[in-house]
Amino acid sequence: DVKVTQSSRYLVKRTGEKVFLECVQDMDHENMFWYRQDPGLGLRLIYFSYDVKMKEKGDIPEGYSVSREKKERFSLILESASTNQTSMYLCASRAGPNNQPQHFGDGTRLSIL
Amino acid sequence: GEDVEQSLFLSVREGDSSVINCTYTDSSSTYLYWYKQEPGAGLQLLTYIFSNMDMKQDQRLTVLLNKKDKHLSLRIADTQTGDSAIYFCAERVDSSYKLIFGSGTRLLVRP
Numbered sequence: 677d678v679k680v681t682q683s684s685r686y687l688v689k690r691t692g693e694k695v696f697l698e699c700v701q702d703m704d705h706e707n708m709f710w711y712r713q714d715p716g717l718g719l720r721l722i723y724f725s726y727d728v729k730m731k732e733k734g735d736i737p738e739g740y741s742v743s744r745e746k747k748e749r750f751s752l753i754l755e756s757a758s759t760n761q762t763s764m765y766l767c768a769s770r771a772g773p774n775n776q777p778q779h780f781g782d783g784t785r786l787s788i789l
Numbered sequence: 790g791e792d793v794e795q796s797l798f799l800s801v802r803e804g805d806s807s808v809i810n811c812t813y814t815d816s817s818s819t820y821l822y823w824y825k826q827e828p829g830a831g832l833q834l835l836t837y838i839f840s841n842m843d844m845k846q847d848q849r850l851t852v853l854l855n856k857k858d859k860h861l862s863l864r865i866a867d868t869q870t871g872d873s874a875i876y877f878c879a880e881r882v883d884s885s886y887k888l889i890f891g892s893g894t895r896l897l898v899r900p
Binding site: 680682685707709716717718719721724726732734766768770775777778779780781782783785 | 820822824829830831832833834837839877886887888890891892893
């Protein structure tokens, strides 16, 4: 079974802090994704990475950056956290071939005070 | 543009069948997915269908795809209380890495 692990289930940070959300997958997947989930808005793609050191902006990249130094790990960085970044953050990974689905972690519920 | 729509809420009685519907706008969708999200958890892949298929069955789950109407449905037979969750429909367009998600349908199963 695919295992996507997000380092924290719940996180509380203060406005202006630099925040790191970590995601690790154990299936040697090429592609990794970060989404945020907000009530009534579904899932929105923040960034994705199709290989090590490769990244592309998703639909809502503003205020975020990412890092993929190793294949198994994809980090989401909030450079200077703001209250409107309070949300549920979901990481996903996918094997390279086009017919493969995305597999999700359990999510990190982040609150910015 | 790309858009995926679902109804917000469905309530059924335990033992009945549930049908969750989804419509999408992009005719170049290649794969369509159903995910389940239980409270406080991530998304669990339930099933997916390639766009050249009309139907896929997997135990209690049946997926129907009407490509002409751009309509996808998920039928859960013999719905149980453990099926109560939010169900997301998602489409992948062409060879894109991206999935376009609907806003989710909350299924409530009454005893």
